[in-house]
Amino acid sequence: MDDGIVLNIADDAFTGPVKGSGKKAGRWTDRLNAKRVLKRKTRPSGKAAHQPYHVSDDENHEYRPAKRPRPEKPSVDPSSASSLLPSGAVPTSRPPAQIISSLFSYNPKIEAPAISAQKIPSKPSNAPLTDASTFADLGLHPLLTAHLSTKLNITKPTSIQRATLPIFMNPLSEDMAARDVFIQSQTGSGKTLSFLLPIIQDLFPLSTHSYIDRSIGTLAIIIAPTRELAKQISDVLESLLQLRLRPEADSGDPESSTRLTRWLVSGLLSGGATRGHEKARLRKGIPILVSTPGRLLDHLQNTSSFNVGKCRWLVLDEADRLMELGFEDTIKGIVQGLDGRRNLALQAVSEGKSMEVGGWDWERRRRTVLCSATIREDVQKLAGTTLIRPLMIKALDTDKPDGAISHIDHDASATGLSPEKFTPPSQLSQKFVVVPLKLRLVALVALLRSLLAQTHGRRGSKIIVFLSCTDSVDFHWRLLGSSSMGSDGPEESPKVDAEKDAEDSDEDGASGSDDDGKEDEKIAAQSPLLPDASIFRLHGSLPTPVRLASLRGFSATPSTKSKRPVPSSSILLCTSVASRGLDLPLVRAVIQYDLPTENGATEYVHRVGRTARAGKGGEAWSLVAPSELEWVKWVEGKMRGGLEEDTATDHKANITLEGASIESVLSKGYGGKGSEYEQRATEVQLSFERWVLNRKENADLARKAFLSHMRAYATHPSNEKHIFHVRHLHIGHLAKAFALRDAPKTITDGGKKNGVKGTVKPKQRISKNGNHKPDKVHDWDERTGDTEHRMQEIVRAQGRLSRKGGKMVSSGTDEFQIASGAALAKLAQSSQI
Template sequence: MADDGMLLNFALGDSVITQEAKYKGGTWRDRLSAKKRSQHQPRDGEGEGKGKGPHQPKNPNQTQLGTRPAKRQRTTDSNEGRSGEGGNRSRPQQQGPRRHPGQFASSLFTSNPESTHVEEPKSEEPIEDAKPTNAPLLDGLDTFTNLGLSPNLAAHLLTKLELKAPTAIQKASVSQLLKEESDAFIQAETGSGKTLAYLLPLVQRIMALSKATKEDGVHRDSGLFAIILAPTRELCKQISVVLENVLRCANWIVCGTVIGGEKKKSEKARLRKGLNILVATPGRLADHLENTEALNVSNVRWLVLDEGDRLMDLGFEEELQGIVKKLDARQRPSRVPGVPTRRTTVLCSATLKMNVQRLGEISLKDAIHIKADATDEDGKTDGKKDDEDSFRVPAQLKQSYAVVPSKLRLVSLTAFLKRTFIRKGSVMKAIVFVSCADSADFLFEVFSREFGKRKGKKNRDRNDSDDEEEESDEAKILSEREKMSPHGTIAPATAFSNSLNSQIRTATLKSFSRSDDPSVMVCTDVAARGLDLPNVELVIEYDPAFSADDHTHRIGRTARLGRDGRACIFLQPGCEENYVEILKRGYRDGGKALTRTDATEILKRGFGVSVDSSSKNWEEKTTDWQMDVERWALDNPKYLEMARRGFQSHIRAYATHIAAERSMFDIKELHLGHLAKSFALRDRPGKINVPGLRTSKEETKKDFKASRSGAAGQKRKAGAADDNPVASNTDDAARRMRQKMRENMAGASEFNLA
């Protein structure tokens, strides 16, 4: 009985007196938010049928914890969740799908940014297939004989090389270069046959020298008449192969190459034997001009600079100036009859940039501008001049762009390739372009990890007939998808980057070119210029190019010589979507044929049944694939380090876009935590020293604490050193050594751009 006469006799049930849940881990804001959320949740039995029950995640990958989702969660029935990198402490988890003990939630589909670009409504009128603009002219009026080539050379092109008619740029350049001996600038879109456009007039003129010579004609001892410069080793070798095929009708003319990465001793021996046409890279040619006495350039009357814009981009301006000066200084009257008195220089480029104009000022004199006739390209002309356009793509190339958040980049690329190769024969070969060599190496390991193991097992058991029969029986049971890739990923992958040595790069390109099976090549921009790789039907720009011109050359690996081709570029939501306006510039119709897709459609097609399916199994399959890659990287220190290097190199490469396009690729807009998922990392690596990259508050606090502790440590060492001068000298020497090591290692950590 209370003092005021009231009787306290209330019955308090278990639903009122409950043990207060304890929330551990995370920040105090997360713990407070979780506590408030649990207090406002309805109890068991409340709100059923009224839509007031606990909020369920939209898919099994989402978590509703704190103000933002945790990168990984540990289940309450397991104590094994500490195997992940960094060992994050668990946070309170709401109701959701049950997971296996020790399994982390990938959270792929949470907190992804939305697209900010409003897609223009497409016209309902069907778009007619465009006529190829870089195809051979097959109207019957234009033949190689009509262009002025000798009947022998024209017949060789028709019968041996199976070239029935020239392309538009070949028609314009061959007739012009055979008619006049003036310098020329050849401009044409990628895949239009620029190599033969300058090779055919060159071979025709040297063949004419043989007829003018009364004795035994032109042979390897007659001297060097022509030099062809190209920016990369691969392009030099490709030009040399095409030249050798053309010269089969005139086998007395000898050609050869001098390129970086080869043995100089063998090159010097080749030069001593004698060459008539030399294909070289600028650096190696400049070296031989300086140090090789056997290289006689007094008879050189033709100089070709292929891919002029790339020559300047790679920093060969100084070498090119030196080469031109040495050729001018060493030129002498030739003993071979019919050799011109002046040298003809031909500059080839798909774009007319400022550096190409500067190269023209260095090498050209009173040059003529050769372009394909618009009426030959598409059969019509609109009367508009497009000389000022930065680039144009082949009309038959079907290009699209995909808006993909950072976290979904890796799974979206996988789904895109899975869908591409699911139907055998639909696409034979695909090229995936990335920004740096470390990313190429990482993707190659990801896409080939299970395929390589299966193939290796098959090779080891090849001698065992019983095992072969068992494997063949199992192969018959597998579906077509499993046959193509045992892991269910994509077709066999190949890596090609500037980090490989010359022999491996040559073997890789040869293997990819000659392969009759569906295959993928992951490469950097080292394969973006001039390479003619057969049966490439798809180009994926996983990382956007550093400039619009590089983008043009990348997609130019497909839709060559009138063939069909597709290209797709991955863009992140936000400022990167403004890059679409640059993509539209390359189209003659203003970009009406440019199509758009998003990550959801790609993942549904790659991991699900169809886009219209209401089933959510594609989300579970996507998450399972992502978590499998993360476990694979976590269990292998080698691949984990490869993923970290790829992540860091990608960030550094992202900061190197040209100034005019840097606003579309703002490094401050990158979410590093989300981007780490695309490299199979559950946590982003440590501090990355990139100019312009915003430092997080946690890193700032760590740096501040480290500086304070470092200052206190120095004071303690200074106090101890007062009593021990030997220790003081040792500490000073060690400190100077560490400083020198930091200075020397600063440049070594930069990424390797190809």
């Protein structure tokens, strides 16, 4: 009896305290449960019956299964990531306080991409012509031709310029000269010069009149959908207006003795400046004006000194983007405003109240030019309401100039545009890599490192990374610019490039501050993981001076005359605001970190069109989740126009996305032998997670980006839901891509605890009409955080909505659109439902 008592005490001491034994007073039920647990442990049954056993020292020979040895945790060798550490930095060896999941475990199995046959390099589809065509042959003024060749180094026109310039400058008949024009051409093919050169050519002869000066008012207006594109067009226009006014005296040109006046000046209206500064410039006169739609309509309605009665040209650039952003009514208001100002000017002349000197050709009507890379239904509608008897010009074949022009009858102007599939430049190399959700962040860093390594020795290389939302852009910009390898201490803010362009931009008197204060005035950041590279950001929520300064800093090219040092490479993190029209120099590669959520293949082609411009080469990378693999074949079919690869014609048969394995991307980015890249990628991921845990502001920024990304992912249109659906995503793995160690229920539960605003409180639900009200049937389980249950109830109550044609409509299905209750509640609050 005494031995049995001693044995029981020994067993308790060996096995450690039983769960619940630490409770106050130790009830008899706790002791009874402890005996039952001990009995189950010592009972040989099942698998344990075949395992080696320890024998106790008592005479009953009580058996107990042997404990399995605990495997040692693999430790990361600090020397393995030495190539990723900054000089003098030592990786930390302190064990983490939280459970950290491995990057390379429990990932879905990914099949190795099929090795495609070596493609024959295609002839560039948007390069300048290689034949004997010159701008002089197209009827361009000799001074403009000389300026293009000597100052701008442009000697050959592109195919769209060859098709467009003769129609504007040497019309075959007066009837053709009076018709409006629809220009359709591939991205990067030179559409900007195709309408700027005819405008300057048309207004240049007025320089011979001594009474003509800038007070004549605005004679040409160019409308761009975004501020960045408006600024770019304005810069190109300013460079063209710096031409010499007279040829050389010894050239024998009879016009060399003609006195010309430099009255042609350009102006930019894109918001950000005070209305008083803009009114002052308009009062002085801006003959050629570049503007965004909203700002232009504001001055047409409220600025009486805005003289547009003699306006000869109206250009709508990137018409498809104008319609996407909802500017249809604004464009109608602008056209009506221009017509009203012209009627008032004609009335003043007929009544003899005009104070102007000299005559003016009032019989000539205003000519409208609409430019778009795609012909969609909304673009056709805009063409039908703004163009009169339009003439369509498109570059179909560079070898057949006569076949590059097609006419549209007046009766068919609204519906006679035949939609054609939008294809990327033929010389563009398109690649994709299937990346597990947990590896997205380290895969992006690896891909950037490998692309930067390939550009070693070539200064000024640019890389554009597209993300889905503004919060994600801000998070990744601050993460790359603030985190450091091997440091757990306080992190510094992103380093600021020595550029103060935010204050001396074209927006007079504009301020670069907003709610974030000085943080948004910082333009460039540097990361120890991306040496010799400056990281910029661009999205629509940034102040105008910061956006323009970021674009200017990213576009800067090395020059010996530059007073400021230009980084070897530049990286731009941006949303789709940078996908249209921007002609950024030396862009070597475009990375689609998040695939487009709107417009499908069209938006994809616009994004990749930022590289491989004007006949140059480039790469386009797409990071595809395992559940999104079907997107590759889907986008290839869209770009081929529904034709199979063996039946497609021309360069459409060459439109394929080449696959690359995630292992090759990581090994090229992080280096090492064998699987050593796994240890280095793990160390990079841990450094990002330590940065998030270091400060509450960083954690809030990561969670906000995570929720915004989920909301953006849910906006894929209904015809893409079979590819992109939140039900296909592993939420925990996706959180890892935002350097979060918390489980999804920890992120979405308890808004006050985790700093995430807008979470749904317990015992509440959203009714069908969108109002919050108590739920008497379902009780939210705060202890377990049943995310799936809350997601079903909230989304079903909200109704099944999907995006179609830019509007939220009922899809008629039971699919869930939002992944978490917190995301839906925040969306409902922001929409004031």
